[in-house]
Amino acid sequence: MQRHGVEFKGQTGEYFGIWIVNVLLSIITLGIYGAWAKVRDKKYMYGNTFIDGHSFDYHATGKQIFIGRLIVAVVLLGLGLLNAVNPLLYIVGILVLFCFIPFIVIRALRFNARVSSYRNVRFDFVGEIGEAFVTYFLIPLGNVFTLYLCSPFVTRASHRFTTNNARYGDRPMRFEADIGKYYTPFLIAIGLTIGGFILMSVIASGAMMGMSGALAEMMEAAETGTDPDPTQLGGLMGVILAFYLALFLVIVPAMLFYRAWVRNVHLNNTVLDERHHLESNVHPGRFIWIVVSNAFASLFTLGMMIPWGRIRLAKYMASVTAVNSEGSLDGYASDVQETTGVLSSEYMDLEGFDIDIGI
Amino acid sequence: MTVKDGYFLIEGRLFAPQSSTSEAARLIVDGADYYIDVGGARSSLMGEVKELKIEPPIGTSARKIYLPGGQLFETDEREKVSRLKGGGFWAGLARTERFGWHLVPLAIATPFLAFGLYRTLIPLFISFAMFMTPDGMIKTIDKNTMKTIDFTVTKPSNLASKRKVEIQTIFESLAKNAQAQSTKTRRIPEYKLLFRSGDSIGPNAFALPGGTIVMTDDLVYMFPKEDHVISAVLAHEIGHVEHEHSLRQLYRALGMAAMIGLIAGDAGPMLEDIVLEGSALLSLTFSRKHEMQADNFSYDILTGTGQRADGLIGFFEKLDEEIPMPKSGEWMMTHPLSEKRIENIQARIDADKTAEN
Structure with missing residues (x-):
């Protein structure tokens, strides 16, 4: 068994240049360049991710992405207009679009797989619409009735669907894991949330007294017709702000904790072609720290630290990922068909849900 | 042998079409023509430089050149590839993206441009609609x-x-x-x-x-x-x-x-x-x-x-x-x-x- 660590060689300065030029050109061209910008961004990230001295590559063209985006923009604008002109018909339109989700998901996964390569061999995705329906409709439906207690099943179903239908060239990937492995981080995350809120309310209770004072003063002021003390009002705003901050500091980290842990479960139980075992050792605390501090750094620098954050995260994720191979990584022929399905991939992009293809 | 003008060698790796195995190879450019040596010997791969599909440069990543037959030639000698195909939009773009002081005005201009665009484009769009x-x-x-x-x-x-x-x-x-x-x-x-x-x-x-x-x-x-x-x-x-x-x-x-x-x-x-x-x-x-x-x-x-x-x-x-x-x-x-x-x-x-x- 030979261990090949994943290595990310991207550099912050270099990536900053690519990123800022992308944003600038997108603005100047009224968003049109955005499609080409996306390709450049992905090419940089993929091209700097190495295993065993070879990098990944991204092959979608700006034109493909642009056409997809154009269609999505037209559909969304049309729906927006319909909402104004005929709200009832709009609801029907949304429902129809909703029914297309399994279809959109498989097309997006397939497109993203087929435009990705490692060592000149493309990935592929062969998932069918029926399984997508079960994975993204039926199982999540269980969650609706159980206060999200079925979330581990939802996560595992998505891991199964995306991995067991993925191909590297013509070689299959296999993933299977006990549901217990998903419930462990899920229950810890719930514990963290509850604990976090208890801690938060203890801290906040002091501030709450301040707030109730401010409220009482406001009531009094309203009755007597005088203006409330502006400093007290500032305090009230501060408490509201602190509340949101605490929410961000409890809920988001708990979700990140779960995500980090299940990524380990996912990759540690994934085998390519029955001989290349993937490995992931994300440390949840470290992952949370990186993601949250990246978010704050980006926020306080009006986005200028976004490239730094992305490179930092990519470096960390690569450093905790590896492939354990029986035999060499060489010698795979591929069985790649013409790429189709740009449209669906772009729907995902515009709507903000992103599908992670693993490494 | 005297080196002719426009004659140069690029060391790299050659992948057969859609294959993950590569061999050490050399791209020989002779004016408007190219040849490929694989493992020190001349291969049957040759043709005109203009038939090569040269991928745009990005950062310090290896340059990639696709041959008409689908083979991929990958090289770390990036400067030489630029000699093969300099100029053009992508080369200029890669130069602009390089990390340096020239990015500072771009970074400062970006939010202003975004705001200016919002101020002019949105009213224009409303009037048009x-x-x-x-x-x-x-x-x-x-x-x-x-x-x-x-x-x-x-x-x-x-x-x-x-x-x-x-x-x-x-x-x-x-x-x-x-x-x-x-x-x-x-x-x-x-x-x-x-x-x-x-x-x-x-x-x-x-x-x-x-x-x-x-x-x-x-x-x-x-x-x-x-x-x-x-x-x-x-x-x-x-x-x-x-x-x-x-x-x-x-x-x-x-x-x-x-x-x-x-x-x-x-x-x-x-x-x-x-x-x-x-x-x-x-x-x-x-x-x-x-x-x-x-x-x-x-x-x-x-x-x-x-x-x-x-x-x-x-x-x-x-x-x-x-x-x-x-x-x-x-x-x-x-x-x-x-x-x-x-x-x-x-x-x-x-x-x-x-x-x-």
């Missing part, structure tokens, strides 16, 4: 919106028919005046007043783009005798219709969504969320501007027809008594603070008085 709006559309919007509202929120009115007739009379005279002084040549509204009840919307009145105006029973009950208040509120709603505020707000929302989706999406999902929140706040500014505009319209039409114009003041004062309204935090509201709106009307009354004297 207004121009493209067919005349019949506003009627369709009114009809379907009323259907939806009646289905989901409102119930039939319980007002006494006498009161309804009184208010209808006020409304018709106001609408006639508004239409008489209107300069609109397209999308002429058909004014119509409807009464509805509904607990969730309380004392309220709103206008649809085609001229349908809805007033709730609660609002009428609130002013059983103060007809001047009712007419000021109705005139305010007619102002929204005359200025086509709802269409403008709709097109603004659509334009913003398109712009944010296309541009901010590249900055990353988190920045996009921040921009979306910011745009929601900006659209509230827009909405508050429209409320003020409608208030002023109401004032103008009432004074123009010789009626009492302080009705809105009475309305806000009464509303504040019944439902305590916030006294600050206007930035997160669709309507300006009542206090400000009262001040505005009062200022106009005072100004008119001074002018008279």
Whole structure:
């Protein structure tokens, strides 16, 4: 068994240049360049991710992405207009679009797989619409009735669907894991949330007294017709702000904790072609720290630290990922068909849900 | 052997089409032609340089060249590939992207350009969309919106028919005046007043783009005798219709969504969320501007027809008594603070008085 660590060689300065030029050109061209910008961004990230001295590559063209985006923009604008002109018909339109989700998901996964390569061999995705329906409709439906207690099943179903239908060239990937492995981080995350809120309310209770004072003063002021003390009002705003901050500091980290842990479960139980075992050792605390501090750094620098954050995260994720191979990584022929399905991939992009293809 | 001009070697790796195995190879460029050596020996791969598909450079990644047969030649000798194909858009782009001081002005210019674009493009988009709006559309919007509202929120009115007739009379005279002084040549509204009840919307009145105006029973009950208040509120709603505020707000929302989706999406999902929140706040500014505009319209039409114009003041004062309204935090509201709106009307009354004297 030979261990090949994943290595990310991207550099912050270099990536900053690519990123800022992308944003600038997108603005100047009224968003049109955005499609080409996306390709450049992905090419940089993929091209700097190495295993065993070879990098990944991204092959979608700006034109493909642009056409997809154009269609999505037209559909969304049309729906927006319909909402104004005929709200009832709009609801029907949304429902129809909703029914297309399994279809959109498989097309997006397939497109993203087929435009990705490692060592000149493309990935592929062969998932069918029926399984997508079960994975993204039926199982999540269980969650609706159980206060999200079925979330581990939802996560595992998505891991199964995306991995067991993925191909590297013509070689299959296999993933299977006990549901217990998903419930462990899920229950810890719930514990963290509850604990976090208890801690938060203890801290906040002091501030709450301040707030109730401010409220009482406001009531009094309203009755007597005088203006409330502006400093007290500032305090009230501060408490509201602190509340949101605490929410961000409890809920988001708990979700990140779960995500980090299940990524380990996912990759540690994934085998390519029955001989290349993937490995992931994300440390949840470290992952949370990186993601949250990246978010704050980006926020306080009006986005200028976004490239730094992305490179930092990519470096960390690569450093905790590896492939354990029986035999060499060489010698795979591929069985790649013409790429189709740009449209669906772009729907995902515009709507903000992103599908992670693993490494 | 003397090196000819335009003759050079590029060391790299060659992958067979769609294969993950590579061999050490050398790309030999001789003027307009190229040859490939694999493992030290000349291979059958050769042709004209212009047949090579040379991928644009990016950062310090290996350069990739696809041969017509699908083979991939990969090399770390990036400068030499630039000699093969220098210039052009992509080469210039890669030079611009290089990390250096020249990025500083670009980084500073970016937010300003984004803001400038927002300031020019969105109004332009709204004007264009207004121009493209067919005349019949506003009627369709009114009809379907009323259907939806009646289905989901409102119930039939319980007002006494006498009161309804009184208010209808006020409304018709106001609408006639508004239409008489209107300069609109397209999308002429058909004014119509409807009464509805509904607990969730309380004392309220709103206008649809085609001229349908809805007033709730609660609002009428609130002013059983103060007809001047009712007419000021109705005139305010007619102002929204005359200025086509709802269409403008709709097109603004659509334009913003398109712009944010296309541009901010590249900055990353988190920045996009921040921009979306910011745009929601900006659209509230827009909405508050429209409320003020409608208030002023109401004032103008009432004074123009010789009626009492302080009705809105009475309305806000009464509303504040019944439902305590916030006294600050206007930035997160669709309507300006009542206090400000009262001040505005009062200022106009005072100004008119001074002018008279």
